[in-house]
Amino acid sequence: MARPKSEDKRNAILSAAAQIIAERGLAAATSVISNAAGVAEGTLFTYFETKDDLINELYRHIKREIADAMMSGFPRRKSVRHRLQHVWDSYVNWGVANPMQQKALKQIEVWGGLTAESKAAGTAPFIEVQRLADDAIAQRILQKLPQQFVAAIIGTLSETTMEFIRQYPSKVEMYRKSGFEVLWAGITRKR
Amino acid sequence: MARPKSEDKRNAILSAAAQIIAERGLAAATSVISNAAGVAEGTLFTYFETKDDLINELYRHIKREIADAMMSGFPRRKSVRHRLQHVWDSYVNWGVANPMQQKALKQIEVWGGLTAESKAAGTAPFIEVQRLADDAIAQRILQKLPQQFVAAIIGTLSETTMEFIRQYPSKVEMYRKSGFEVLWAGITRKR
């Protein structure tokens, strides 16, 4: 093959897209993105058929990254609290370390163009978390709440936490810990 | 004035804007909005100088509406829990009754064009809620958390709750109650 499609270039585009979208929203011109990625305007379209396609791919890409961050070092055998804490900490840490991606993700989530497949693909890597919730409910540790509701609460609380950490970077520890305590107290069963 | 600007028309535009933005996002054309409002394209610009201006005004408008909903019947003298419950219920109810406005608001919040004044104006009507938080902390009912963090948690948890109610409308009661319990258990001090 003559000059194979470069994974590097693809990643450069995705990364530039995350940054630009975080800064300017989804209305950002593709030319700005390709420019930031250091490729020609047309090149973007050899890697992604349309702008919508690019955004969908970016969504999946970020979701996968988050899942990877969460799952690395996941203490599968440990207690529910330990596992939840791991999930919480790694998600919050990821969000703090990757503010652009996090912001871009939020933009994409309120966007109307996400395909059903992307949404599905976005949730897929989080089965471990769902299993965690199931376990917790089975062990009667959690309150009797729909599993998805619990997952959503974990999500929003951690995102709120990230935002505060981003605003007050010196208080990482405090917010990460407090956030988790609010979550744990909120969803577990009072003995 | 020969023909005064009509408050009706202004409201029609704001209302149409909320709906259209909820449906199509902020990229929606002003012509679609003016059309939905039943006025001419140009008329929109006699009421709002620019599109950005319109969106900022819409933001304030919705925020004020929420504040009004929350403050009507606010039991100023009652216990912290009562007052918080009132706030929670009225916000959730408002969100369920006004899904368009709620959705539009979320779009606007991730948008990059909100002015500092709008943001300030948006928070202003919620002093009562802040006072509530202050009280609660003073009475050592709440955990020791920054007041704004608590406010943000109230916000996100209730929005998550609204979303679930919108998805499963038959379970209003359950979600509204459960959501509140999670919140209360999460932020209050364990004796």
Add this chain to the structure above:
Amino acid sequence: MARPKSEDKRNAILSAAAQIIAERGLAAATSVISNAAGVAEGTLFTYFETKDDLINELYRHIKREIADAMMSGFPRRKSVRHRLQHVWDSYVNWGVANPMQQKALKQIEVWGGLTAESKAAGTAPFIEVQRLADDAIAQRILQKLPQQFVAAIIGTLSETTMEFIRQYPSKVEMYRKSGFEVLWAGITRKR
């Protein structure tokens, strides 16, 4: 109404389109056309939804013009030969007087984007000619040929004639006459 759509402008665009398409083919940019028409690029699209739409309208417009030219002064009561001659002469004269339109028409006819409606609308004004052919066949003046075949032959022969007249403008009379004689001899029954 505030500034009604101007028929003049619409015509200016159609006329510019005919000229530009005649000169550069259907690949001509819409911006060149709007420019030639003396309007802004966007204005073209307030009169014609898309470029394809413009071309379809241009087709109908020219076809209607030809029909008008043919039908003005049409000697409905005279002999078949007289009527045919009238049709022939007026079409040839129109083509010689309007080379741009004629050339544009040829481009459009080989184009793949003509809608069925346009094609139908294009043939509609020529009923009188068909009636002429019917009459001629009924009177056993013409050879026994499918009416449409005869119509097509009239068309191509006259277009060929126009081209030669355009090349040798001094010989208008000769070509117009010779062309007609070829046609007449070709399609009439030898006694």
Add this chain to the structure above:
Amino acid sequence: MARPKSEDKRNAILSAAAQIIAERGLAAATSVISNAAGVAEGTLFTYFETKDDLINELYRHIKREIADAMMSGFPRRKSVRHRLQHVWDSYVNWGVANPMQQKALKQIEVWGGLTAESKAAGTAPFIEVQRLADDAIAQRILQKLPQQFVAAIIGTLSETTMEFIRQYPSKVEMYRKSGFEVLWAGITRKR
């Protein structure tokens, strides 16, 4: 030469070009053509310098094919009518057998990019036909018409005939014969 340009490939491209251009017009992308030809996008440009060049070559190629079809079995010694009939029949037959090429040719003929050389090269192989016309005029069989006019008439009448045959394939014989009779009656001198 290490690897000589393959005549096969060149022909594949020309043939694909004819087909694609017949189907989609001259606006068809070169990538579609190369794809249909089973070669890489870039390969097309090692055989034809530019797209315009390709089209010019295609024009000549088709014209040569037509000439070959006409001249094979040409009864050089026979009567004017015989010879004309041969020309007519073989052209019509070719057109019916090669509708793609025929359609592509029509597109190219209204195109503005044919070079003078191509036009000349396109007419060249038809000397025999011109000689036929000269003979006929000399023998006072034909009317006194410019030779090129006669040639053009032969051309358009036969093309019209082809179109009808393509539309009504069951009537090949009828149309081919009728067309020729119209031509013959039209251009020959009435005794």
Add this chain to the structure above:
DNA sequence: GATGAATGAGTCTTCATTCAT
């Protein structure tokens, strides 16, 4: 020579905003 990724000028179309009526 063959391949197909890379390029960027060029295209159609949209849309916020202006302004004649």
Add this chain to the structure above:
DNA sequence: GATGAATGAAGACTCATTCAT
């Protein structure tokens, strides 16, 4: 004030052509 036609800058996407592999 209300209207909606006019404007032209900006944007997504295409495509002939080049060139690294």
